[in-house]
Amino acid sequence: IYEPEVIGADDFDARHLAFINASLRELEAALAERGGRLITRVGEAVEVIATLHDEIGFEAIHAHQETGNGMTYARDLRVADWARRSGVEVIEHRQHGVTRRxxxxxxxxxxxxxxxSAPQVATPETIETVAGPASDGIEVPESFGLEAGDASHVPMQQGGEARAAEVLRSFLAARGEHYRSDLxxxxxxxxxxxxxxxxxxxxxISLRRVYQRTEHRLLAIRRERRGSPWLKSLQAFGGRLRWHCHFMQKxxxxxxxxxxxxxxAFDGLREDEFNxxxxxxxxxxxxGYPLVDACMRALRATGWINFRMRxxxxxxxxxxxxxxxxxxxxxxxxxxxxxxxxxxxxQFQMQSGTTGINAVRIYSPIKQVLDQDPDGVFIREWVPELAGVPAEHIAQPHLMPALLQESAGCVIGRDYPAPIVDHATAYNAARQRIFRARGSFEARTESRRVFVKHGSRRGARSRMRG
Known part of the structure; x- marks a missing residue:
């Protein structure tokens, strides 16, 4: 169901719809091969489902168990209410390690x-379907007033089960060897x-399939007993799969x-000072901070940036x-x-310091350049204004002498902005304010509640990681 309310929400973009549509096209073909068909409709979920019920009648709705935003949660409640009143059973299937109630x-x-670790569900060879219900087809972003955006020189990933399988295969076969050191x-x-x-x-693709394929690859690596980075890399990746569901559970x-x-206890900390x-x-x-700007531009163009940069x-x-x-x-x-x-x-709550149970991490945008892109390879790709800036100045181009700025083709304030805030001043002010807030009696009391409800139980470090 293409839901205009969901598609028009402030957390939805044309890139999401394009990915969904690519996935639907592949699903449509796979269903047709097995004797089934894909039916799409545009409208409010309850109205669409009620109309289908009038057209063909059904006794149950099967859906995946979703942990979505407030809008989709409210929609699920409306669907459940309609189903109860209509004598229709709603059966939700778990797709992740998230537990309801x-x-x-x-x-x-x-x-x-x-x-x-449970067995995966086999794909059926044939599917029984019903004739008659019309389908609205695959809807393009423009149908909902979404702008598709400019084409990037690095295309976004495309949806579909076959592409997912290939991405997993290439990661476990080759790309993932240096995951731990290069992520x-x-x-x-x-x-x-x-x-x-x-x-x-x-x-x-299901998390269960990814987990089981990863475990199978780990077993093979252990049998080979090779002195390669594979073992630690895939162990680290397995840990990330667990954290995936841990954060969704919150x-x-x-x-x-x-x-x-x-x-x-952090209410009022930042709300009244939005610049x-x-x-x-x-x-x-x-x-004016090169790595921050490069990451944002790369993200906007490709739809992805790695976790540390996020x-x-x-x-x-x-x-x-x-x-x-x-x-x-x-x-x-x-x-x-x-x-x-x-x-x-x-993650947003964790990285902005509003959980009270996680370590405060104020990333230095200057140190991150020195640690993660010291030669400016990534920065120059995404911030071409800095292409001629020498590596020794790539973290802080505003400190280049005026003559060097001219020769590098990057005059600060003309070709590239000066930093919008001073790093040291902003860092020290933020650190002082966040730790003052964390030290209050109210924050410490509330942090205990947060940990009991959301904290990981996997060892002593959980208090730091949440």
Missing amino acids: LADRDGWARDWQALM SSPVSAGEACSRLSPYLAYGN LEDEPAIEYRNMNR ETWFQAWQEGLT AMLVSFASYHLWLHWPRPAAFLARQFLDYEPGIHYS
Whole structure:
């Protein structure tokens, strides 16, 4: 069902619809091969389902168990209410290790392991279908007033089960060997990371399948007993699969974290100081901090950036610019092709320091250049204004002497902006304010509640990682 309310929301973008449509086209062909058909409709979910019920009649609705945003949650409640009144059973199938109505986190990891280790469901060879119901077909973004955007020189990932399978195969066969060492740098992460996230977000591949294929590859590596990076890389990747569901569980347990601070003691910390000019510069990749700008421009063009750089973007907005997180969160949701609400809002709260149970990480946009892109390879690709800047100045081009700026073809203030905030001043002010807030009696009390509800039970470090 193409739902105009969902498609018009502030966390939805044409890139999401394009990925969904590519997935639907492949699904349509796969269903046809098995004697089935895909029916699409445009409209409000309850109205569409009720109309179909009038047309063909049915006794049950099968759907995947979703941990979505507040809008889709409200829609699910409306569908469930209609189903009860109409005598229709709603059966939701778990797709991740997220547990509905979870009493507490004790035993959660054990349950996750059991679910991921269970046998996969086989694809049916034939499908019985009903004749008659009309389909609205595949709807293009323009039908909903969405702008498809400019074509990038690095195309976005395309949806579909076959593409998901190939991405997994290439990761486990070759690309993932240096995952552990290369995942943090934007120079290497595009190749070394799994790149499975959009396929998991839109159901092109199951987390169970990814987990079991990874475990199978790990077993083979252990048998080979080779001294390669594969073992540690795939062990690290397996840990990320667990964290995927861990963060989704947070939104499942407390849907309000989509729009309010997880730790309510931080209410009022940033809300009244939102600088629109800084927010605009951050969105456009014009902050005067080369790696921040390169990451934002790459993300807008490709729909993806690696986790460390995502954390840096959020940290910069939350600490250096002191922006309250909901509007930056909505903007980045539109940019992330792999937007998954449960992960997105949990991570935003964590990286902006509003959980009270996670370590405060204020990323230095200067140090991150030195650590992750010291030669400026990634920066020059995405911020061509800096193409002629020597490597020793790539982290802080505004410090170049005037003559060097001219010879490098990058005059600060003309070709590339000066930093919109001073790093040291902004860093120190943010650090002082966040730790003052964390130290209050209210914050410490609230943090205990947050940990009991959301904290990982996997060892002592969980207090730091949440």
